[in-house]
Amino acid sequence: MARRVQRVLEELFGLRGRLMLLMLLSLGPALALVAYLGWKQGQLAQHEATEHVAHVARLVQAEFAAEIGRARHALAVLGTEAPKLVADPADCVAALNRVRAMNGALLGLSLVGATGEVRCAPPGTPLPVTAELALIETARRDETIVVGPYHYHPEWRQGAVVLAFLLPPRRGEAEGVLLALADPLPRLEALARRAALPEGSVIALFDGERRVLARYPDRERFAGQLAPPGELFAELGNTGVEARGIDGVQRLWAFSRIEQPGPLGPIEILVGVPSAQIITPVRHETRNAYLMLAFAGGLLLWLSWILGGHLLVRPVRRLARLTQSVADGDLAMRTGLASEGGEIGELAQAFDLMAKRLEDQFEALNTARRNAARTERMFRAVADHSTSGILLHMGGKMLYVNRAIEAMTGFSREELLQMEFWQVVHPDHQDFIRQRAARRLAGEVIPDVAEFALNTRDGCERWVGSSGTQIELDGQRGALITWWDITARRQLEKAAREGERTLLAVMDSIKSIVLIHRGDKLLFVNDTVCHMTGRNREDLLCLRFCDIFVAADRMKVFEAGRARLAGQPEPNYYEARVQHVDGTYRWVEITGALIDYQGQPAILGNSYDITERKRAQDMVEQILQGSPSPS
Known part of the structure; x- marks a missing residue:
């Protein structure tokens, strides 16, 4: 008995009940019209x-x-x-x-x-x-x-x-x-x-x-x-x-x-x-109209209960059962109501189409999973045999490292996966790497390559070049990083820098002018340049290369330097005047060579003071021309 009552209540609050409620609401205007006509008739x-x-x-x-x-x-x-x-x-x-x-x-x-x-x-x-x-x-x-x-x-x-x-x-x-x-x-x-x-x-x-x-x-x-x-x-x-x-x-x-x-x-x-x-006749007519409406309403409710169950409730229940079957994983189920007309037929067609697309998507998902598994196996095979270190981290937590990372750091894969990403970075560079990782995960544009030292198990100095890209894994941002060993190059560069310092000390001791410039920018001047121009080294390095010459010679010097830097033919020697801050000048003979300085092309210039020679030449020319000698 209780189950029957519960079923009736479910029917009343279900589609049938709503259909009956709509029928009752549709009778509302008719009832209002009858009431209005009765009132109006009473008024008349x-x-x-x-x-x-x-x-x-x-x-x-x-x-x-x-x-x-x-x-x-x-x-x-x-x-x-x-x-x-x-x-x-x-x-x-x-x-x-x-x-x-x-x-x-x-x-x-x-x-x-x-x-x-x-x-x-x-x-x-x-x-x-x-x-x-x-x-x-x-x-x-x-x-x-x-x-x-x-x-x-x-x-x-x-x-x-x-x-x-x-x-x-x-x-x-x-x-x-x-x-x-x-x-x-x-x-x-x-x-x-x-x-x-x-x-x-x-x-x-x-x-x-x-x-x-x-x-x-x-x-x-x-x-x-x-x-x-x-x-x-x-x-x-x-x-x-x-x-x-x-x-x-x-x-x-x-x-x-x-x-x-x-x-x-x-x-x-x-x-x-x-x-x-x-009033009584009017009330009788109104009452009769209400009785007729009540009879018609009862008949409509009965018909809506019977026909609603056949035309609406039964197809919807079938759709509900099929929906549950699809939810349980049976994607091959179909409604069989696609030939029905009206909204039920449209709903059935939409359901069948949804089930078909879900089936296709499920098959595509399985295919994608198989492809992903195959791709992951291939990636691991390639990564584990790569000489470059490859690691994947998310929020600093390392999720994958290849064998090259183990070789570079001296830690095993199990140890590395328990560590934070920057724990394998040298303490002097950890803040730099943390900031770089945070900026990458925030979506900022950062330089492609960074160089830093590692914190290895044996304490040996090991430098790596690092490049990475941002990826998304399970809806979260992560980073895929590649390392390559640059320890040998850093050692060579260190030796080169030490040799460069020795060379610069030698050039400082030379009495002729020695300078290095790239385009119009002075990169090095020796003490002779400072003495000849009356300026200190810091001021000279802030000037343009041509500014140490008198104005009439600047274009000649600039064109010669530009041609040499571009690899074009230019004279091996040419003369120009170096200007002192007191307004006097000295003649110099300039020669230059294209060198690699600090990893980029530059010009090494060497100049000799020929002022006395120029004076002697002038005296000879005056003698040959019969001019009196200068006092």
């Missing part, structure tokens, strides 16, 4: 109901005014029969009954005196009380038909209007006033039917004290009651208010008003339609 229904209820309120107001007008007309008609009404009580009653029968809104007609005493009234007619004396007085004063306020009469248990009309007095007759008791809204039920109000609708009239004057339906039940304070009367004047009436039913209300004089204030007309009659 409420708006239509509000307009309808407001129209009914206007009809009630018009009906009220029309009934008052008909009551006024009835009094005016009776006024034309004033003599008959005053003269004969029987005729008066008959006339009053006739007029009342013609107007259903009239509850009663009577003829009263100036002080309110009844002179004529049909049997059963509701009679006015003393409260109407003010209305009678107003009618006597204004001599016109006066309409009293529409208010609740407790003795009649309904709302009514009293109209008063002063009959024109005749000679010898007492003054009389016609009183009419009228209900302007006797046909509220008929008006509600004509307006097609739905069941449960209400038409109610309230006075300024919020007392019910008239109501449809249940007029007898609610007439005269005071409405409790609440949200309904707080919204008077606003059309489209939804509130509870005095019967506790929630309705949509529309308001209208009939202005009338007196302390009771205007008459408020309220028409209400049950909210359920407006």
